[in-house]
Amino acid sequence: MVKNNILLIGAVLGWFAVITQYILMIDNRIASVPETTIRFFSFFTILTNLIVAIYFTVLRLKKTTSLLFRLEKPGVLSAVTLYISIVGLVYQVVLRSIWSPTGMQKLVDELLHSIIPLFVIVFWYVYENHKENQWKFIPSWLIYPSLYLVYILVRGNFSNFYPYPFVNVTQLGLQQVLINSGVLVLVFILAAVIFISISRWISKNPSHSRQFE
Template sequence: MRKTLALLFCLIGWFAIIAQYYLMLKNSTVSFPETNIRFFSYFTILTNLIVALYFTRQVWSNPPSENKNPGILTGITVYIVIVGLVYQVILRSTWSPTGLQKVVDELLHSVIPVLVLIYWYLYENTSSLNYNQIPKWSIYPLLYLCYILIRGSFSGFYPYPFIDADTLGLLNVIANSIWILIFFIGLSMLLIRLGKSVHR
């Protein structure tokens, strides 16, 4: 059952990423290299890529592979749940996709976060979870933020309005980032707490 779910979630993840890449190339108004850089500048895309790679590994490995990297599923779950919640609360109202774009949009921001959360509930080795893992989980989003701010200062491209330093100013972007970091830590602590309360 575990590998069946991993395979299903893997296929859904790769379909959503590849379809979004196709749509971005199709609708791009910038050069091919710049389009590719921008595609991989979205936290949504990078995080869904991590999810797809994780489930791909689950399909080909003998479970539980998490024993070699305790807590990795919880970290990934925190990332993708943040993708979903930030989209629902902040970004959903900013555009109205149609057709294939709407399908892909819902997969990346709604369906996949829920699927990962379900998989986490069913299969995470909760005995491996502890609060000391949170700083390690925060490395990825912090590196992402640094990359976006540095590249944005040269290119003028910021993938999300709440980190657009040219429009909001650097101090406001830092303030927004701190709030998201606080939310990240809170969500991490919540999942650890919930995980330890669930009998395995």
Template sequence: MNRKFETIGLFIVWFAVLAQLYLIIQHRQESVIETLIRFISFFTILTNTLVAMYFTAIIFKLKAYPFSILSSKGALTAITTFILIVGLVYQLVLRSIWQPSGLQYLVDELLHTFVPIYVFIYWCFKVDKLSIQPKNLIPWLLYPLFYLIFILARGYFSEFYPYPFLDVHEIGLFKALLNIGLIIVVTMLLFGVLMFLGKLIIRQRIRNGASNQLS
């Protein structure tokens, strides 16, 4: 696969993230600093930015930190898992609670629907044996763990929670923790599903390679 797939992904994801930044600043009700903190409090934004940085690192062959993390063995599978979580949570939980229009609608669909599907298709072409080994994926669980700690800690003091299913003040700590547990279970299941699919894809490639050699 040439770099056209990565280039298209880079432009689309960066456009969506930056357009969302423009929209949230344009319609802000708090200070610019508080608005920016709230902007990066959304898992959707952080994960789409992670996708954009991954494509950026691939295209420009960036090896310095933090881009070096994105070239680690389990990075693509982990990033694919997290962006699929973004898509699933939005489609199943958040889509029904508001109806964006205009540019906001376009940006929402890009961040929550198009990018997850795009990255999954890309993963299907690029997955390799090393990227689906558990030892290479487990360290990536620190990403959602640190995110949740940050959101709960900051929410305690600021009373701002980016998602209603994490809003301790509205639904209570027990239910928020229950929702977090459910998200962790879904994340682990997605890890397992991608590992299984990855093995199937790699086996099919091997079969196709053997067939081509015999023909």
């Protein structure tokens, strides 16, 4: 019962943040609605928070579907947690200082980059099946961010729109962007190693239990 309520809260937070951010972006657009929509879904933050919202929603509804089966497979929750953790980390370290949102935008900003990442990390700690987390999962966890990177670089080459300053080829040049991307890949790998290491520790720690099921 407790877990179901937590799943509901996660779903509501996720959908509220993503939908409200879209409305705010449309209201303040500097391009056409179709182009703004494409740009909206070009942010790793948005795509990842959308994944979080879908994850919590599907698990909360508990409908017997192939998607539910996939989301309940070992390592999936850890992958989702890895992605949203990187969203929070990069924002706090790199992006927070470059703009100061106000009003509703500030609330949504904190939801997307701080509150939801922390919420997912706590959920992962309590409800992940840590015994089934394995080192071999890490390469597959890197597929999504790798494909995302290729997408934004290819599209940016044609549209001249880059969602984040550290991948802006126009301003930084391709060589620097590739260096920045390499650093991000290393951050993903390091974070993945940390999550697996924590899982291994938890699985061996008899004091850890799923008391909130």
